[in-house]
Amino acid sequence: MSPHASTLTELTAGQRNIIILALALGGFSIGVSEFSSMGLLLEISRGLRITETQVGHLISTYALGVVVGAPVLAFVGARLKRKTLLLALALFYAVANVASALAPGYHTMMAARFLSGLPHGAYFGVAMLVAASISPPGQRGVAVSKVLMGLSVSILVGNPVATWLGQQVSWRVAFAMVGLLSIATVLLIARTLPQDPHEKTVSPLQELVAFNRTQVWLALLIGSIGFAGMFCVFTYLGPIVVKVTRVSEAWMPLIVAAFGIGAVLGNIAGGRLVDRLQFRATGIVLLWSILVLALFPLAATSLWSLLLGVIGLGTMGALAVALQTRLMDVAGDAQTLAAASNHAAFNTANALGPWLGGLAIDAGYGLTSTSQIGMLAALAGLVFWCLAVLLERRKPAMAG
Structure with a gap:
């Protein structure tokens, strides 16, 4: 330096x-x-x-x-x-x-x-x-x-x-x-x-009090529920590849790499969307997630369309950028606690998605039912996003 x-x-x-x-x-x-x-x-x-x-x-x-x-x-x-x-x-x-x-x-x-x-x-x-x-x-x-x-x-x-x-x-x-x-x-x-030298620090108690805001909790709910759809499908990609797409599991490294490509693209697009559209970017990413998950059963029928579908799954990671930036805007003095809690929310989604997908599979709805469950999770996230927007319009000065 x-x-x-x-x-x-x-x-x-x-x-x-x-x-x-x-x-x-x-x-x-x-x-x-x-x-x-x-x-x-x-x-x-x-x-x-x-x-x-x-x-x-x-x-x-x-x-x-x-x-x-x-x-x-x-x-x-x-x-x-x-x-x-x-x-x-x-x-x-x-x-x-x-x-x-x-x-x-x-x-x-x-x-x-x-x-x-x-x-x-x-x-x-x-x-x-x-x-x-x-x-x-x-x-x-x-x-x-x-x-x-x-x-x-x-x-x-x-x-x-x-x-x-x-x-x-x-x-x-x-x-x-x-x-x-x-x-x-x-x-x-x-x-x-x-x-x-100008950085402001706050006491843990101040952070905890400031953290208790409606908009903070709505953002975390969007992440923990709306993002569960990606994990719901990604967790069961191995059996989907073998039993639905009907190709060898030897293709899995390439399929995982396709997910990585989608994640990179999602990060780039997410950052640009947020800088241009602010919180509206979250709604757009959730709508895109619903579309990707709705089309996934069709994509899973052949290897090459599956690769495109998995790239689409990876792009859903743009939601992390959108919500992280949102929390910076609504957390007030709880910046550190809110920013860190966003990752707790996404790991909650990591636990919730596979569990919900497993329930659907065990109930006999088939492996691709994970995408339909995931679509419902993304839709629930969109409902919470709409609620956050409505509350913000009623109370522009940071609801909570």
Whole structure:
């Protein structure tokens, strides 16, 4: 960092880009840790001598850690400067993933994965607040999408590489790699991001009081319910590929890569939509999600149309950008708590979607019924969006 850029207002465009790259690297490492467990399920099962179902429990434990950790760590860290909190969260993530790489058995691995999930949401929330704070007016959405791009690129590139390394060497290598990436994130943030002397900090109690706003809760409901549709379908892609599309599961890496392409496109489009349309972008993304999910059963009938359908699923990730920016606008003094809670909401969707889809499949409605359940979830999210818009029109000065 140039000594001439001692405050956020003095940053050049190049310096802002380097800071956002550092923040996105943290998102990349989080994405590799979260999704490589799925790609290395069989290797972890054999390595720890546990069942595949137990590996599934490890994945669920990580998601539980995100749901618990996002609001708790944001609340506890409310008094800290954002740079200090970011460094602590990234270092926490590094240590927890190294612990995952060294875990000797099922119970120690479960503890390590729970701890790994704790800083996930808080890191993303604070990173996006920082990205927005260093960006020129009218470019917050693009800045937020660039931080989330680290997560999208991890799906497209990082996870296939981590999975390959895990298969060739050991599944432990993937988590050790995440630890190194997180340490690199700590060093880059420490080097490039200046402390903001004008940054306002609030007490945890102030954050909690400010958090209790109708518009904040509506935004979180939109995320936890409206986004469940994507997970509802994505979770069951493997059996859909084999039993509905009727192609070999060997195509799964390409299909997962197609999802990553969609996630990248969704991030880019989401950032631009938000900067142009603000909260209206959320309604547009939900309508697009309903269309994608409605067409998915038709797309699943052949490999090439399925690839297009999966790209469409990935683009639904634009909702994360839209809601993250919305929370910045309506959270008042609860900026850190609200931003982190957005990721708790999306991990709630990650739990809700597969559960609802499983109920439909077990009831005999078929694998593609997951898209119809997902469509209903997106429609419910749209209803909450309409409610938020109506309340805002009645009470423009931040409903709640």
